[in-house]
Amino acid sequence: MNNLLDDYALSSPLRHSNNWIKxxxxxxxxxxxxxxxSPVTPLFIAVCMGxxxxxxxxxxxxxxxxxxALPLGFAATGSIVILFFFGTGYEIASIDTLxxxxxxxxxxxxxxxxxxxxxxxxxxxxxxxxxxxxxxxxFSVLKTSRVPDVVIELSMLIYRYIFVLLEVAVSIKFAQxxxxxxxxxxxxxxxxxxxxxxxxxxxxxxGERLYIAMDSRCYDGKLAMFSxxxxxxxxxxxxxxxxxxxxxxxxxxxKNITIV
Amino acid sequence: xxxxxxxxxxxxxxIWFAISLPVIxxxxxKLNELIKDKRDLLPLLAVAGAYIFILSSLKLPSVTGxxxxxxxxxxxxxxxxxxxxxVLGLIVLLYQALFLAHGGLTTLGANVFSMGIAGxxxxxxxxxxxxKAGLNFYIAVFLACALGDLATYVVTSIELALAFxxxxxxxxxxxxxxxxxxxxxxxxxxxxxxxxxxxxxKYVIQVKSDVLIKLNVLSETGLRxxxxxxx
Numbered sequence: 001m002n003n004l005l006d007d008y009a010l011s012s013p014l015r016h017s018n019n020w021i022k023x024x025x026x027x028x029x030x031x032x033x034x035x036x037x038s039p040v041t042p043l044f045i046a047v048c049m050g051x052x053x054x055x056x057x058x059x060x061x062x063x064x065x066x067x068x069a070l071p072l073g074f075a076a077t078g079s080i081v082i083l084f085f086f087g088t089g090y091e092i093a094s095i096d097t098l099x100x101x102x103x104x105x106x107x108x109x110x111x112x113x114x115x116x117x118x119x120x121x122x123x124x125x126x127x128x129x130x131x132x133x134x135x136x137x138x139f140s141v142l143k144t145s146r147v148p149d150v151v152i153e154l155s156m157l158i159y160r161y162i163f164v165l166l167e168v169a170v171s172i173k174f175a176q177x178x179x180x181x182x183x184x185x186x187x188x189x190x191x192x193x194x195x196x197x198x199x200x201x202x203x204x205x206x207g208e209r210l211y212i213a214m215d216s217r218c219y220d221g222k223l224a225m226f227s228x229x230x231x232x233x234x235x236x237x238x239x240x241x242x243x244x245x246x247x248x249x250x251x252x253x254x255k256n257i258t259i260v
Numbered sequence: 261x262x263x264x265x266x267x268x269x270x271x272x273x274x275i276w277f278a279i280s281l282p283v284i285x286x287x288x289x290k291l292n293e294l295i296k297d298k299r300d301l302l303p304l305l306a307v308a309g310a311y312i313f314i315l316s317s318l319k320l321p322s323v324t325g326x327x328x329x330x331x332x333x334x335x336x337x338x339x340x341x342x343x344x345x346x347v348l349g350l351i352v353l354l355y356q357a358l359f360l361a362h363g364g365l366t367t368l369g370a371n372v373f374s375m376g377i378a379g380x381x382x383x384x385x386x387x388x389x390x391x392k393a394g395l396n397f398y399i400a401v402f403l404a405c406a407l408g409d410l411a412t413y414v415v416t417s418i419e420l421a422l423a424f425x426x427x428x429x430x431x432x433x434x435x436x437x438x439x440x441x442x443x444x445x446x447x448x449x450x451x452x453x454x455x456x457x458x459x460x461x462k463y464v465i466q467v468k469s470d471v472l473i474k475l476n477v478l479s480e481t482g483l484r485x486x487x488x489x490x491x
Contacts (some may be wrong), residue, residue: 005359034266034273034366042266071264071362073414078267078420081437085426111424115267122266122364131359138358147367148288150295150302155351157306158313162355163309165314193459196315196330200460201468207307 005067012057014132019141025052025240026129032247033121039114040091040254041247042121048243049124057132067127068120075119082177083112093192111260135159140227156223157210165203172198262356262371263416265364272423279371280346283377287347294344305340309348312336313355316362330453333410333459334405337380338387339475345384347377374415383408397478397486398458406454413446414439 009015014022029049033042053059086108094103136159142152172195176182181191268276295302315332332352336345353371356362363371383404390400421435464472465486473476478486 007280027369030265030365034268035270075264075267075297077441078264078438081420081434081441082424085434085437086424105427107427115269115424118266119264120266122366123264126265126357126364135355135358148292150291151288151347151351153302154291154306154309154347155354157303158309158351158355161307162313162359163311165310166317169314189455190459196456197463197467199314200311200464201471203307203311204304204468204471207304208300210303210307214303215300232300 006125008057008059008131009134012059012132014057015134015137016230017132017236018230019133019137021232021240022133023141023234025243026125028240028244028247029125029128030122032251033118036114036118036121036251038251038254038257039117039259040257042114042117044250045121045247046117046124049121049128053124053128053131053216056167059131064127068123071122072116073122075116079112079116082115083108092207094146099168100137113259137227140225141226143225153223161203161206166197168202169195169199217259229249262353262363263367263373263485265357265367267364268370268419272419273366273367273369276367276372276373276419277402278417280369280372280377283343283346284350284372287343287345291347295390304453305344305348308336308340312348313352316327316352316356317360330449330456331375331379331409331481332454333347333375333379333412334383334408335457337383337408338401339477342377342380342384345380346372346376349380368447370416370419374412374419378415379408379412382411391482397423397482402454402458405457406450409450409453413442413450417442 029045029160033045036042050064053064054061083104084102086105090106092104092106094108139152139156139159176191176195180187182188265307291305307491312332312335315335333345333349334459340348345400350368350372351423353363353368353376357364357368386407387400387404391397395403415437417438421431425431426433426437465473465483469478469487470485473480474485
C-alpha cells in the first residue's frame with residue numbers, strides 16, 4: 001500500500017529531463033496506441049516504453065513486470081466478453097454451454113486481441129510517465145497550461161496530504177493486524193471501518209490545523225512554486241522524433257494486418 | 261471500477277470527455293464560489309480528497325477473493341454534494357492513474373463520468389430522498405452508498421457496451437454480458453462498501469459529531485435523535 005509509483009519517479013534518472021518532452025513521448029504513445037487499427041502498433045509502443053522504463057528510467061525488471069500484470073487482469077475479463085459477443089465473420093470455435101451456443105468469430109477475436117494490445121500499450125505509457133516524472137514536476141506543467149488555480153491548489157494540497165494520511169493509515173493497520181483485527185471477515189469489516197473512521201477524524205483535525213497554519217502565514221489562495229529550467233538535450237529530441245515517426249509509419253504500414 | 265487505459269476506442273473516449281467536461285466546469289465554478297465564501301474550506305476539501313484516495317487504496321475484505329477496494333464516492337457525495345465530489349473525483353482519479361496505475365488518461369473522461377459523476381449523483385439523490393422520507397439515518401447511508409456503487413458499475417458496463425456492441429442484439433446484449441461478468445465482484449463489493457460507510461458514520465458520530473453539523477449532513481435535532489436511539 002505504501003509503495004507508490006511516485007517514490008520511483010523521485011529517484012529516477014529521467015527526473016531531470018524536460019517535462020514537456022516526456023509528456024510528448026507519453027502523449028504520442030497513448031494517442032498512437034488508442035487509435036491504432038492493428039495490434040502491431042500498440043505492441044511496438046509497449047515494447048519501446050518498456051525498454052525506456054527499464055533501461056532509461058532504471059526500474060527493476062521484476063517490479064515492472066509485476067506492475068503490468070495487475071491492470072491486465074481487468075483487460076482480460078473485458079476482452080473475454082468482446083471475444084464472444086463482438087463482430088461478425090466466420091466461426092473459429094464454439095462452445096455449447098447450458099444450451100447456449102457461444103461462438104468466437106474472426107472479427108471478435110481480432111477486436112479482443114487489439115483491445116488487449118491497446119490496453120498494454122496504454123499502461124506502459126502511463127507507467128513510463130508515473131515512473132519518470134514525479135507529481136511535483138507536473139504541477140508546474142499544469143500551471144503553465146492554464147488550469148484553474150483552485151484545481152492546482154487543491155491538487156497540491158491533496159498530494160501533500162496523501163502522504164501524511166498514508167503514514168497514519170499504515171501504522172493503524174499494523175497495530176490492528178498484530179491485534180488479530182483481520183483474522184476473519186467480520187472482524188476485518190469492523191477493523192476497516194474503524195480505520196477509515198479514525199482516518200476521517202484525523203484528517204479533519206489535520207485540515208483545521210492546516211488552515212490555521214496557512215492563514216497565519218498570509219495564505220491568499222495561491223502557493224508559489226519553483227520550477228527549474230530544464231533544457232531539452234539534443235539526444236532526447238532525436239530519440240523522441242525517431243519514436244514518433246516510427247509510430248506513424250508503423251501504424252500506416254500495418255493498418256490492414258489482422259490476426260485471422 | 262476503473263476502465264483501463266486504451267480499453268475504450270475512439271470516438272468513445274472523446275465522447276465521455278465531452279460529457280464529463282461541463283459537469284467538471286460547473287463543479288469548479290461551484291468550488292470557486294464556495295471558497296470565496298468560506299476560505300477555510302479549501303484545506304478541508306484537500307484533506308478530504310487525500311482521504312478518498314487513501315480509502316480507495318485500502319484493500320477490502322472481499323468474498324470472491326479478487327482485489328477490491330472501496331470507491332469512497334458515496335461518502336464524498338453525502339459529505340460535500342455531487343458537484344464538488346466530481347472535482348475531487350477528477351483529481352483523485354488522476355492520482356490513481358499516475359500513482360497506482362488504476363484507470364488511465366484517455367479513459368479519464370469515462371471514469372470521471374462513472375465514478376465521479378453518476379455514482380455520487382445517484383448516492384446523493386437516494387440519501388436526500390431517504391432522509392425526506394424519514395428513514396433511519398444509517399439505512400439512508402447504506403442505501404445511498406450501496407446503490408451509488410451499483411450505479412457506478414452499471415454505468416461502466418454501459419460505457420463498455422456502447423463501445424463494443426454485440427453482433428446479435430447490439431448494445432443490450434453486450435451490456436448484459438459485461439454486467440454479468442462484473443457483477444461477480446461488484447455486487448458484494450457494493451454491499452460491503454455500504455456497510456463500511458455506515459460503520460464509519462457511526463464512529464464519527466460517536467467521536468466527533470460536530471463535523472457533520474458543520475457540513476450540513478445532519479441537523480442538530482437529527483443528530484440528537486440518532487444519539488438517543490443508540491444509547
